[in-house]
Amino acid sequence: MERLEKLIEESRNIVFFGGAGVSTESGIPDFRSVDGLYRQKFKYPPETMLSHDFFAAHTAEFFDFYRAKMLCLSARPNAAHLTLARWEKAGLVRAVITQNIDGLHQMAGSQNVLELHGSVHRNHCLQCGKNYDAEWMLESRGVPQCSCGGVVKPDVVLYGESLDNGTLTASVKAIFEADALIIAGTSLAVYPAASLIDAYRGDRLIVINRSPTPADHRANLLIQGSVGEVLAALHV
Structure with missing residues (x-):
């Protein structure tokens, strides 16, 4: 020291x-420690559910997992x-x-x-670009939709994204x-x-x-x- x-x-x-x-x-929680997300049991592996392909193919399930495990707004x-x-x-x-x-x-x-x-505190509509905060995302249900009808995606880098x-x-x-x-x-x-x-x-x-x-x-x-x-x- x-x-x-x-x-x-x-x-x-x-x-x-x-x-x-x-x-x-x-x-x-982290991902790789004894109590990390990778050691917990889910329907799919966490790295699969946090991938761009999963987001595109299973959008509702992606957001269920994201809101439950990635949004720790009380921290x-x-x-x-x-x-x-x-x-x-x-x-x-x-x-x-x-x-x-x-x-x-x-x-x-x-x-x-x-x-x-990226950051959970930034979210944007894939259609019109409107921004939303993390509190809005946490309170949303199902696939979060913008006022224009577009899907609101977190500004976080998913597996498979650059x-x-x-x-x-x-x-x-x-x-x-x-x-x-x-x-x-x-x-x-x-x-x-x-x-x-x-x-x-x-x-x-x-x-x-x-x-x-x-x-x-x-x-x-x-x-x-x-x-x-x-x-x-x-x-x-």
Whole structure:
């Protein structure tokens, strides 16, 4: 922890790259842990129900699953989100790159958040483009329909869909320019998001995760543990 504090204090351009493990302490389930969605029993595998093909072919079932399992609107930022927002305000963190779609980083106060997989808080009509918020989506029934009659789709990247090029470019640029890169709460199993860390060229690569990751051998500092607990314990 002392070494982590020293690395943070010596850095002026920190980029944080986070995954589902950042939000589990806020009560949002991840996918791959023991209690994750992939270990639960559904009619179809979660990765199937969260695919573009399933959305197109079984639209009503997609939305039933999406509203039940992906919309956790009562969740609030935890120590990890709050610490990162404080560091950004202090000029330490330049960007937060997240694979999460929950919007908790913004709720905590972070401004420069790059959402690789979109956000549940943005929804748009596929026909006219009208926007709807997450509360509207949660209260909808069946296939959510716009006032024009079109289907309202969440602005989240489904399996089989491409990531936004602008977000990808901005993320690679931020990582390339960072003097410290913190990878936390992610198994680095989802591509192409996980490959973005290859752009880092510095010598302050910090990995914080409960389980091993493919980046562990490259890390200058490796901490196995809860992201929120680790960041909350720092005196920075």
